[in-house]
Amino acid sequence: MVELLQNLIDGLGRGSIYALLALGVAVVFGVMHLLNFAHGEMITVSGYVAFWALEAGWSWFLTVPLIILAAVLTSLVIERVAFSRVRGADEFTLLLTSFGVHFVVFAIFLLYVSASVKTFRRPGWVTDTYAVGPLRIEVFDTVVIAVTVLTLIGTTIFLQRTTFGLSLRAAAADFDAARLMGIRSDSVIRGAFALSGLLAGIASVFWLMRAGSTVPSAGINPMLKGVLAALIGGLGSLRGAVLGGFALGMAEVLLRSRLPDSVASLTEGVVFLLIALLFIFRPQGLVSVDHAERV
């Protein structure tokens, strides 16, 4: 019982970061039907920005907003340079373009920075824990969960209450109909990328605090988690993406602690197996959305 509770808290902490990543993937997919395999590049770029800032003696307190800013700008630049040129193309073209973006960013850091791991100091409290009864809770997980919940509430209010949020939801439901109402495709797509970058930036802060290092390929892992969680949740559904993120985090923690030691290192493989099973029985993901007919 205690162990299960412990797993639950650990899973929530891990799942929070995945949920933020998946939500960003889903926001962009909603307006553009792009499954963005370059979603991790926000973390790659902001990882190097964090490395340089900390190297230069900046405090973590100042580095955090810088990381988020770097992620938002990266997202907007990628949209401008790559995705704006293939807008309206079929989904396969969009998918390949996002792969291309990933390899270009990877190559830039490999060629012009370094292939080796760059490490930086982590905030002191990242490894601190406190006790609640028999449970050992990480300060870090507590902060991650709290910030994620606040971010999700903020995003919901933004989408429900603001005119831009309304435009974004309308464009996600039926892009051409939204344009007929006067919603500008440029601004709604850029807005989606900015929001996606912001969410990735917040996730990036936590990812980097925990990792304490970056490499040119640093974006692959968070990208995979975000894309998988969005797929698990049912692409296009924002609620589904968040749910998918938490489900993925929980599954990883539970498997790692429950599997016999000899196969614990295969956790990732088992997770993929479970995802494959999910898609066999529920191809539309956890939450299905019935979109308006597209013509």
Place this chain on the structure above:
Amino acid sequence: MLEVSGLTTAYGEISALRDANLRVGSGEVVGLIGPNGAGKTTLLNTVAGLLAPRAGSVSLDGEDVTGWDPEALVRAGLALVPEHRRIFTDLTVEENLKVGGITLPAADRTALLEEMADLFPVLRAKWATAAGYLSGGEAQQLAIGRALMARPRLLMMDEPSLGLAPILVDVVFELVETLQAQGRTLLVVEQNATRMLEVADRAYVLRSGEVVAEGPGAELRADERLFDLFVGN
């Protein structure tokens, strides 16, 4: 108000609309009728900016708007109730209407929302319902209300009575007459040619992508050739 001349639109090699000429005067209700595949929807979609014309021009109040984006055309005063309605199913009725008025200042939008609630009592009753749960008739009224929210000078409707029960077809045509009485300018595509010709000031008949007849509604109704056009004689 609207002047379409020599408009040609093609999907790849197949031209769906050839050299179409059409005029809608201010305050007029103009019908656009013709058999399936005649190019009626293509014409409306090209005028609304969803399709790019291959040749010809569209002008609105004397301004050349050929090739403009839909988002710019709404701001110029042109709104379209698209084929299949295309309402935002996961947004509420109120949100759908708000999106329709998204180009207007917030205060105007609020005033227009009230106007729409009066014009469509069935919608007022379902204000906070997700639009996906509306019946076909309600959804059609929402689609029309959403377009009216843009305060258009020219409202175009694509098959507003399609797929509706006879009693709801009446509701749609009554609405067209109400809008006509308000002095609005309408261009309506309809498969229900007889009903359309009853209310329209003028109408155009399209067949195989070409305008083959035009004239006052009553005149076209008396025209025996029209029947032949529909049966493809």
